[in-house]
Amino acid sequence: MKTTDGESPDSLIRDGIIPNQYEITMSLEEFQENFAHAAYGRGIKDSQEKNICVVCGGEASDFRDEVSKKEFSISGMCQECQDFTFGPPPE
Numbered sequence: 682m683k684t685t686d687g688e689s690p691d692s693l694i695r696d697g698i699i700p701n702q703y704e705i706t707m708s709l710e711e712f713q714e715n716f717a718h719a720a721y722g723r724g725i726k727d728s729q730e731k732n733i734c735v736v737c738g739g740e741a742s743d744f745r746d747e748v749s750k751k752e753f754s755i756s757g758m759c760q761e762c763q764d765f766t767f768g769p770p771p772e
């Protein structure tokens with residue numbers, strides 16, 4: 682048996698000709714962590730442990746509400762940077 686369509690994409694991936702996109706995907710968490718290192722020179726987890734802001738490096742211990750606190754546990758941003766990123770809170 683011989684297929685007529687030549688090399689299949691599978692064999693190209695196997696031979697390393699086409700990078701396998703499934704191997705370079707990473708979790709959102711990893712992506713954020715890598716992005717933070719590249720953009721701000723520090724990691725999100727590291728910043729959270731030290732209670733500093735991953736973006737500005739300032740103290741991140743004073744939050745307006747539970748939502749902002751939760752946001753810090755996700756993105757590592759202080760209240761000011763959250764306000765800057767997400768806009769001012771609704772009046």
Ligand SMILES: [Zn+2]
Pocket residue numbers: 734735736737738739758759760761762763
């Ligand atoms: Zn900040």
